[in-house]
Amino acid sequence: SAGYETGQSNTLKHNFGRVPFIEFPKNKYRLPELNKYKGLIDAYDDIYNGFINDLDDVQTVILVLTNYGGASLEQFMNDLREYKSIKINNAGNGDNSGVDKLQIDIPVEARDDALKTTRENIFLFGQGIDPANFESSNASGVAIKMLYSHLELKAAKTQTYFEHAINE
Numbered sequence: 497s498a499g500y501e502t503g504q505s506n507t508l509k510h511n512f513g514r515v516p517f518i519e520f521p522k523n524k525y526r527l528p529e530l531n532k533y534k535g536l537i538d539a540y541d542d543i544y545n546g547f548i549n550d551l552d553d554v555q556t557v558i559l560v561l562t563n564y565g566g567a568s569l570e571q572f573m574n575d576l577r578e579y580k581s582i583k584i585n586n587a588g589n590g591d592n593s594g595v596d597k598l599q600i601d602i603p604v605e606a607r608d609d610a611l612k613t614t615r616e617n618i619f620l621f622g623q624g625i626d627p628a629n630f631e632s633s634n635a636s637g638v639a640i641k642m643l644y645s646h647l648e649l650k651a652a653k654t655q656t657y658f659e660h661a662i663n664e
Contacts, residue, residue, distance in 0.1 A: 520661045522654060529650075533621040540614040547607050554600050563593035623650045 510516060522529060563585045564572060575582050584593045619626040623646035 518661045518664050521657050523657060529622075533618055536614055536618045536621065540611065540618065543607060543610050543614065547602070547611075550600070550602050554602060558598035560596040560598055562596070563587065563591065564595075623647055 561572065561584075564582070572582055582595065584595070586593050615626070625643055625647065
């Protein structure tokens with residue numbers, strides 16, 4: 497250094513006696529709010545993603561050939577595309593020769609119910625309002641305020657934990 501000051505310092509002098517870092521805890525356990533309903537969100541994602549994967553799998557048709565009379569599967573596919581028919585060898589009465597389609601049934605109703613219930617619980621435990629189910633478009637101000645009362649309680653509880661930090 498040249499031994500003399502040039503310009504202003506960027507040091508702020510204060511009387512805290514420590515680095516003035518003030519914590520704003522969300523709750524007394526200092527845990528994020530997400531911990532309460534993260535499992536529900538994960539369950540919703542698992543159900544939804546599993547359903548989408550099943551739909552992808554179902555789009556693949558599996559044909560089961562019994563006593564197919566052609567030379568190769570390539571010939572089978574060509575005959576099916578070109579002639580819309582295939583040749584099957586039949587061994588006589590009681591023979592089960594033919595083509596069957598392997599079908600996968602997806603329990604759509606059960607999954608829909610699970611998704612609906614899980615989604616409702618995410619908003620219930622999160623104490624929020626599902627914007628997709630906000631059916632009270634003609635609701636009065638009082639009715640809307642009642643819908644958001646749980647969210648207001650959650651905000652008030654958080655505010656009590658913040659007040660100590662704000663006062664500091």
